[in-house]
Amino acid sequence: MKPLSAEIDLYNLVRSADPARYFASQFIPAMHRDDVFALHAFDLEIRKIVRTIREPVAGEIRLQWWREVFQGARDAEAAASPLAHLMLDLTQRHSIGPQIWKNYLDGRIFDLYDDAVEDRAAFEAYAGQTEGTVLQLACLILDRGQSTSAAQVSGYLACVLCLWDRVLQPILYSDQPLTSQYVSKISRYLPPEFRDPSGLVANPYLESETVDIERAMSEICIVAESYLEKARAAADAVPPTLRPAFLHATPMASQIAKICQLSQLELPLRKAGSERLIWQLWRSSKRWPCF
Template identity: 35%
Template sequence: MADPQGIDDSQTLRRSDPDRYLSTLYAPQAVRADLTALYLFNAEIASIRDRIREPLPGEVRIQWWRDMLAGGKPAAGGYPLAEALLDAIQRHNLPLDAFDRYLEARIFDLYDDPMPSRADLEGYCGETASAVIQLAALMLEPEAAPAFASAAGHAGCAQVIAGLVRLMPLHRARGQCYVPADILAAAGASRDDIAGTGESEAARRALAAFIELGREHAARFAEAAKGMPVSLRPAFLPASLAFPYLKRAAAAGAQPLRRVVDISPLRRHWTMLRFAARGWG
């Protein structure tokens, strides 16, 4: 799949979201272009905050996508990614309301408002990463996908929390705090402990509790994914990296507060290969 200028969308995805790009290599060739369109859409929306200085232009951009999806192909004319996404939606009969809820949830990223509670965070994860997993699963095996909706829910939460931990230095620089207020309160921390530049003991406790929440969802994901057919596994492979990401972050102590804690490319490849071959259990 390429745009009129001949840019390879798979390579664009490889640069913007290497984990999801890697997962597409385990999917059937016939579905890879549609998965790539879905994942590029996700990368496009997720990166809006990086390209704006004020929230309003970001809201305008999100509204453009909502209007385009509601309007169909003519509204997407001249924008290859939008056209490719609409083609994928139509080909796989994907629910448009899932995209609308996704875009609504992403408005939160444009502001510095605190995450009110664990339930609010899990709702955000459900409408974003979990929804992307479920949509990918519908592309791969529509008959089997609904049976693993719970696995998608927990996988999305684990994936988002792992991503938020990895991006915590960036969010702190912006003054953002995704750690829910009830977790902060239980740790004796405030929003400023996370959104600021210090490394108080309260901030470390809150970070540890946040990581543990991610690991809890990762464990529940693995339990809910037992018996998953091979055909569905590629949709869940990006979330499989939450396991090593969170383990590494837990072992790093307070380091995620000040720098990105990562795993090696080899570890990423090996993790996906293992789960693609054996599944979860």
């Protein structure tokens, strides 16, 4: 196998798309770092597909291609794709079954359509299939024998990551006008028991009264904080070898905590610079839970 640098620039790919994940992954032990970066690069590639494809059918075709790659039905094409080549190598070395990748990709189909999450159980199942799978695979890479001990923490954090990535971050940091249709489309990820108290509407085709965005964001952050508290309560079960897999949740958890404490929220928020982000991650790497 060629050196990673000859195949694909994983590090810069992750850094440009998700600085928090990039800097947090620098704390991964060197022997596992390239594999974790490959995993994150794959996840970011799938995110790019579901966010940029305009026609759902086109997105489903792209996701199906990846399913077939992991099933061994696209070996010739995979060999010509640096990322697919790396992912197959990672899959083989870590004995990752194709069903795991299928579950992840099946979960991502939801992102292609405008349907709203039916209830809390459906939201948590979706979070587990997507964000939870990535967290658990990172744990498997770090320490296969202990990886299942992080399942509960991964599940709770997956819910927070979904709320942050799908709903909170696109609104909190948006420098574009927040149209009702845009906000409604994003809020479809929220089950009714989260959505209704915040005043958000999940159907972009229904007209609604003007939403109090600041109050809505605060309400959702309170829900996210409740999942974080559950993750912290279960954190003692996670051995030291797995803890670096969760470090990238630190900036998100810190921002959610601040929003919960604010009496007034001014949008858009400003993202932390690289130096501040590195300092925050370094300090958090010294304690557990880091989120």
